[in-house]
Amino acid sequence: MRALRRLSAPALVLTLLAALVAAKPWLHGHLEPFVGPSLSDGFDMVVASAAWLVAAWGGAQMIDLLAAGNGGPNPDGTPRPPRIPRLLADLLRFFVYGVAVLAILAFVLEQPVTGLLATSGVAIAVLGFALRNMIADIFSGIALNIEHPYRLGDWLELSPGVSGRVDEINWRATRLIASDGTAIVVPNGIVAGSRFVNYSRPNPAFRATVPILLDQEIPVDRAKRILLSAMLCADGVLPTPRPDVLVDAVTPNGISYVARFWADDGARLSQVRDAVLTAVLGNLARAGIEPARAQQEVRRRPPALPDTDTLRRGLL
Incomplete structure (x- = not known):
């Protein structure tokens, strides 16, 4: 029904113009005595030009219907992607109206369009050099809409x-x-x-990581159990796929762990990281463990005793 309503107006106007073309002999017979043959021929040109423009209007309406969304938003509230990207739909509309204008010049006004196309090509080249950065952004947008x-x-x-x-x-x-x-x-x-x-493709769920550094004296199995239980209790972490903990590196300051978990909303990623780190710090505090700190080893060299013979020779 929606498609019929949008296409009904162009169809009605085209029907009216077709009726005027069919009644052209009758109209010429009644118009020429009052307005003359020149204005009567001008009326034919106006009708033909209007027919081309209305046909382009109907084509643009069809493109709008194809580019419309697929039945409203998704169940999660996000908008559904259009059937045709917006940039491609704009290009198609521009092409349809451009063809209509060229058709009016060639078939209605009987003007040569080859010279016009050559002149417009030079103008387009000059404008393209002046607006090359903007044109590059436009073609990049077209490529992004095609590749999705x-x-x-x-x-x-x-x-x-x-x-x-x-x-x-x-x-x-x-x-x-x-x-x-x-x-x-x-x-x-x-x-x-x-x-x-x-973060939303190919599916809404994605994996994020949080680095944690603990002392080397803590057994690795115990550290993994503490970190894993913290992630399972954190708000926003998906239970499946299951979170896990990996040993990332052994450093002079301690053992570096990577807590990996899955989330389904990129907008809440910072909140989920905060929940994971808060749960980790709480579990470590209850287990009596503190995060590793930077360790520095300071060695003092005993003062060297002066060489008596060398000192005596130096003084002499």
């Missing part, structure tokens, strides 16, 4: 400390909404040319 490395609602981390949920992907930039509610606008060229992490 991220979509609306995904949580991205572009660099350490720069992360947010994708709110908009337009012609030039991608807008993220950070966890503090601020908007981060990043040009598409920077996004396409750099490494980023998508």
